[in-house]
Amino acid sequence: SCGGLTVERTSCPRCGLPGPGVCKNCNIDTVAYKNTPIDMKRFLEEAAKKIGLAKIPDAVKGAKGLLNESKTPEPLEKGLLRARTDVSIFKDGTIRFDSTNAILTQFRPQEVGLSIEKAHSIGYEKDMDGKPLESPTQLCSLEVQDLLISEAGAQYLLKASKFLDDLLSSYYGIDRFYDASKKEDLIGQLVVGLSPHTSVGVVGRIVGFTKASVCYAHPFWHAAKRRDCDGDEDSVSLLLDVLLNFSREFMPSRIGGLMDAPLLLSPLLNPSEIARQALNIETVAQLPIEFYDKTWQGAHPSEVESLIPTMNKSLGSDHWTIRFTHPTEDLDRGRLISSYKELPTMLDKVKEQLQLADQIVAVNAADVAVKVLSTHILRDLVGNLRTFTSQRVRCMKCGSKPRRVPLGGVCHRCGGKLVATVFRSGVEKYLDVATEMVERYKIRPYYHQRLDLIKLELAETFRPLPEEKAQQKLLISEFA
Ligand SMILES: [Zn+2]
Ligand SMILES: [Zn+2]
Structure with missing residues (x-):
């Protein structure tokens, strides 16, 4: 309660003798925790007072016990603030939104809720043909680390951004960062994408929204999370949340406890480092007639590989123009939710x-x-x-x-x-x-x-x- 730094003290879990390392009496490892009654009400009230909360939220979710090695808890203040904004956390301390991966290579600013001014401000100055971006209906090539999140995801991350702002101002005593009141305010913000069973988070940027229950991103971005590019479910967190609230200390000490957590962050995506299968995307707007002839003969895919240029050919250059054979009018006019989910x-x-x-x-x-x-x-x-x-x-x-x-x-x-x-x-x-x-x-x-x-x-x-x-x-x- 004095605000000073604390020092970790260890003692023997069997006889209670304090000291680091191994207990002299019992010859077992000493630990940083012990059983002791605490005045939870007082702790909660003090935490609420510290962050200027007039009333403790009606329901504050906690855990039955701590699974990490030193049994280090989070500051109570964070739990109180999360309860107030109605967001919940994962075992590593971060707030996540899960959605199905879907790939996207082009978009119109209009169909993703991006204004021309905003598009220009986040770097979209030209359309996919290199013409100046002047109309919200021009097609733009999606940059490799940009993504569209679902409406539900946007609402959830909006709540998460409020929690983070409250945390910055009332707990850390510094300026708010997001100041977002509507989902459009999240455009341009950085997020971390993470696949289950992996431990490398990939940084991405929100550039718009979709009514579909998916996360649309460049095939490279999904591939960078080490997944097949389609149909899997990954999570998205706000970058600031990961930086502020993630701690390896919270992770369970049992085997496998370190999975599903952003132990490493990959800020810049290097296309030459992603799985090769992500490059098997054709880049042409028209398939040659020879290709169709070969399909009638039932040719093996390797025989026609040379007929159709794929991203494999672009590897090593900075040129990632992907063309398509069939245009669509509006991204959201397709099926919005996978029947697998329904x-x-x-x-x-x-x-x-x-x-x-x-x-x-x-x-x-x-x-x-x-x-x-x-x-x-x-x-x-x-x-x-x-x-x-x-x-x-x-x-x-x-x-x-x-x-x-x-x-x-x-x-x-x-x-x-x-x-x-x-x-x-x-x-x-x-x-x-x-x-x-x-x-x-x-x-x-x-x-x-x-x-x-x-x-x-x-x-x-x-x-x-x-x-x-x-x-x-x-x-x-x-x-x-
Ligand atoms: Zn002992
Ligand atoms: Zn019983």
Whole structure:
């Protein structure tokens, strides 16, 4: 409370002896935390007072416990300010908005909510043909680190910018940075894009908005996040948030705890460093007639590669003009939300996917079925069965989850009844669909046998269902 710097003190977790390194008595590592009662009300009131908050927000979300090694918490003030602006954080301390990646190479200022003046001020002075940008309907080439965020994303980042401004002014005592009151005020601001399971954030810049539930960006930008360029879901955070609130100290100390966090930032994107597949984009406005002739002969893609210039050819130069064969009138006149997101359950998604496969002549439905079976359904069945047999139990009364089933058969804390956390219905969820798929598409014996083995294992684990219940099972004929 005096504002001075603090020093980390460690002590033995067993006997309490203070000191760095290893405890002389117990020969175990000392730690920077210990159990002690604290006056939470006083801490909260002091924090609220410090940032000039007249009233503590009704609901302030916290965590049950700290997972990082030194059990370092964030300043309470940050949590209070976030609760006031109704934004929540990720385990690393940053505020994120997740959206599906979609690629974009050209845009009209008008269709993304960018005025001509603003376009000029952020560097768009010429259109894609090099003519001066004078009308909001001229097509411009999207710069490699520029992106469009969804309306919902814009509203969320707007709230995040308010939180950051409040944090700067009331906690750090310096000037507000964003001062954004509407989404257009976010144009030109820098963000950090991050893919799941990676730890390098890529800096990008907001240049406009889309009604679609996606993040439109240059294929290079999505590729720089180390992903296939389409369909995956990545997150976007405001750069200032990452710089101010991210800390490696907050990250869980267990294995894998450092994933999904911007441990490194990549401020400038170098096209020669991204995955080569991102360069497989044709750059021409017209495909030559030879190309169409080759398609009739069913030529291998490598045979026609030389007929169509791709970005691979531009590598090494500064010239990244990408042309297109079919123009569109308005970005937002297409489908705005992926049906993959709209379909509620995995079964619905599978059903629709197979129906599409059945309808499209160029698609081999049996191949699709094999892919879905081998990458999702069979794995899920096996995984769920394993989870079932090694599941933890939960006390119905106090909610405690003992690590192993107690021999007494009741909760060791309160004597309450113990119940399972994984159920048979969850394990067998995909069984009927899998069976139907294997039969309907005459799938090769390998998968047939794998499914039979799984069924055998299930039959050994569960008692057979009573007759009338068995009849209520779903048939895939309802699905495909
Ligand atoms: Zn000790
Ligand atoms: Zn209990």
